[in-house]
Amino acid sequence: MLSDQKLVSDFLRSRSEKAFQELYRDKTPHLYQMALRLTARDENLAQELIQTMWITAIRKLEGFQWKSTLKTWLIGILINLNREEIYKEQKKKEVEDISENILISKSSVAHGFDLESALSQLPIGYRRVIILHDIEGYQHKEIAALLGIEEGTSKSQLFQARKSMRNRLSENKNREQ
Amino acid sequence: MENGGLTPEEREAFDRLSSHKTPPVELEAKVISALKEEGLIKTKTVVMNTNLKWAISIAASVLIFFAGSYWGKQSLSTSAINPTLGYMLILHEDENFQPGDPMAMFEEYSTWMQNTDESGITISGQELSPEAVLVKSNNSISLDEEASERITGYFILEAKTKEEALKVARLNPHIKYGGTIEVKPFMVR
Structure with a gap:
């Protein structure tokens, strides 16, 4: 199995689809499970979350400093995107009590x-x-x-x-x- | 449980939760498509160009093979060289290389080789496959076949002088399509 550093450097060097696939296939199964849990097992939302996470991550990948593991960094992006999405939904629905902690998935x-x-x-x-x-x-x-x-x-x-x-x-x- | 910590049974239940779930197969394609739209990964056309170039390469190799048979005695022989220097033309390609119509290119390379031979400069050469391995003392590294910068072919010239070799190189169609040619003298021993 290739190390995270190798996966990232291979991708940054070539920006090829093949190199991205290596990165994607190594990290996505775990992150997808997490996305499902964050979205209360809504598969459509989980897929959108994963897609947006990879777009954000690839944009920022060159500046990634390896102060955490790659997995933790990606989880951080996933969680932040999920929060933003929930915030947008709350605004849209104009729910009176918009505290995150009372939001329960239908x-x-x-x-x-x-x-x-x-x-x-x-x-x-x-x-x-x-x-x-x-x-x-x-x-x-x-x-x-x-x-x-x-x-x-x-x-x-x-x-x-x-x-x-x-x-x-x-x-x-x-x-x- | 009152203090909020997990009981052994609860810990076991959490550990049993799957940490991996195979994402839907179509998700990978969706993500790649989105990344391409954003310009964050190279588009498929690069791969297609590589394939196209490789198709051209095969054509060129065949051409070289037949050229070698037709013109005869194309291989470099030490007795034919005087003085003891030969010239290698190393063909480099990067993102600026834009191949044209394969048949038109075939004709151009063919004409270039024929003209070179008729001018009295014996020529041979081969196209190179995209795969490459760097062998070092303690390991071997495979180079990325889709790397934008690669060496894609070479020609051996029995030119008498560097100027003659440079003149032949400048006329090679590779230049016209955005490629670069490295002219390298080598010793014949």
Whole structure:
């Protein structure tokens, strides 16, 4: 398997479709799974998110300083684009309470009551933190940097996210019985 | 659980979550298409040009082969060289190289070779494949076949002087199509 540095330098040197494919195929499966979680498993939104993420990333790739891993950098772009999209949607719908933390995907109720669907029912702010911490394995310090929030906020959001998810799993279990 | 930490069962459940999901096949094409529209990756025409150039290359190679058979004794022989220098024309191409109609190019290269031969300068040569490997003492590196700057062919001239070799090089159609020719003297030993 080629290293990230090699994938990036090969692409920047040639700007060829072939070199991009190598980069894309190495990184996209993981990022696509994340995009699905961020969009409450909406495949169309996840695909749009991935497409926009690659356009943004390729524009900025030459200036990437390798202060983080390539994967973390791409995840950062993905999250920021997702936030911008949600913000635009909120503005468009003119919802009175536009706090991110109460936004729940409409599509989430359509899924089965497993961990993935419980995750997709979480408010997006909680969802991001729990994805980054409990699934991706990032530390609060890294999450704070990625999301542009305080480390303490990341910790409290994770606490609330887990609590909220347990409640949902419990509710779902009771409904099944 | 009260302190908010994950229980071992919950940790296990999270670990079981798939971290990879195969993206739809069509997504790759969509992303590439969007990048091309934005001008962020080279368009397919570059690849097509490469293929076209390669098709021309094959034609040129065939031409060279037949030219060699027809004109005979095209290979460089030490006895034919006096003084002991030969000249290699190395054909370089980059993004400025714009090939024309393959048949027209074939005719032009053919005429150029024939004119060179008739002027008393024996000529041979070959087109080079896009693939290349740099062999070093501790490793080997394959060069990018789609790189915009490449060496795509060579000719060997039995010219008597550098000026004569330069004159032949300047008349090569490669120049007209935006290519560059490196004229390199070599020793015949």
